[in-house]
Amino acid sequence: MASSPSPAAPATAEPFLPPTLRRNAPLVPTDSAASRSLAAVIAILTFLAALCAGAAEIAATSASEWQGSVAREVTIQIRPGPGRDVEADIARAEALARAEPGVAGTRVFSKAEAERLLEPWLGSGLDLSDLPVPRLVTLRLSESPSADLKHLRAALAEALPGVASLDDHALWLQRLSTMANTFVGVGIAVVALVLVATGLAVAFATRGAMAGNREVVEVLHFVGADDDFIARAFQRRFFGLGLRGGAIGAACAVAAFALAGLMARAWRSGPAGQELEALFGSFHVGWRGYASVLLIGVIASVVTGVVSRLTVRRFLA
Structure with missing residues (x-):
């Protein structure tokens, strides 16, 4: 009796290959x-x-x-001294600053405001009336850099020697x-x-x-x-x-x-x-x-x- 023919071999052995060796598989x-x-x-x-x-x-x-905000603002410090009128010195320094071209505005700190600036270091509730607390005048400069701070510093040194000083915050x-x-x-x-x-x-x-x-x-x-x-x-x-x-x-x-x-x-x-x-x-x-x-x-x-x-x-x- 003739034996039945064996099943046909698969047309390709690709399904039994590893994935990396199959046809069109990426490297x-x-x-x-x-x-x-x-x-x-x-x-x-x-x-x-x-x-x-x-x-x-x-x-x-x-x-x-x-x-930008710090560079547009400078400060004049007025130190009180014996026999001097602090308010007159402040008015003189403010007038010199207002006369300088390029200064858009000025603001004078009162004595109470100047004392409050010391609270982070000295604490609150202290009587500072007997201490020579410096007074401050802040100057707001205009957008265009036309203010001559060297000229203003020289004018303050001439009008109020040893009393007024200008701080342009360059260190900060x-x-x-x-x-x-x-x-x-x-x-x-x-x-x-x-x-x-x-x-x-x-x-x-x-x-x-x-x-x-x-x-x-x-x-x-x-x-x-x-x-x-x-x-x-x-x-x-x-x-x-x-x-x-x-x-x-x-x-x-x-x-x-x-x-x-x-x-x-x-x-x-x-x-x-x-x-x-x-x-x-x-x-x-x-x-x-x-x-x-x-x-x-x-x-x-x-x-x-x-x-x-x-x-x-x-x-x-």
Whole structure:
């Protein structure tokens, strides 16, 4: 009795091949746990770097506003002395200041207001009537820098020698500028460190992907593929991962700054909100801040692609 014919062999053995060796399969897996983890790491690092960049921009903008407000105001200090009429000295100093071009207005601090300025250091409730508390005259300068402070300082020294002195707050402006520059420098350094960490994570992930696809790389070499072809394949894949992670991290940073701005505006009516506004301004990042956040996302994707290509070339060497 004739035996029944054996079942026909499958037309192709492709379903039994490993996923990396199937027809039209990408050289680097497009959707794997390792790829998703790397995209998440890039997104987190981009988010942290964008937060640092935005905070540095807020500090720089607030410092610029502080410097502008401080630079538009100078102070004349009148020291009381024995046998001198303090009110007459104040009137003389104010008249000299009003005569100076570029001075938009003056304000004389009363004796009670001058004493209240000492409360943070001496406390409240003290009787300072017997102390020679200096009196102050603040000058508001016009927007155009036409005031000649050297001439005013010389006029005060000639009219009220040893009594009146002019303070242009140059020391405070220098300290404020140093603080702002230091904060911005720290922010840039943190962003650079985060990008370096991104590059290291990509390098380790690329070496892992190369080790997992060693058979595929050897087959490609056997059929004539050069190192540039293989490096470009890895670069395209990791650049896509970096672009996705950078976009997610940048979007989260933009949302965080927008939410912080809304919360700051909601709290502005209370004392805490007023203190935050005095310290950070309106907590508005501005177009430069948002541009820096988006730029960090692009840089993270570029770093991912470049590091992956260099790692592949070194691995194949």
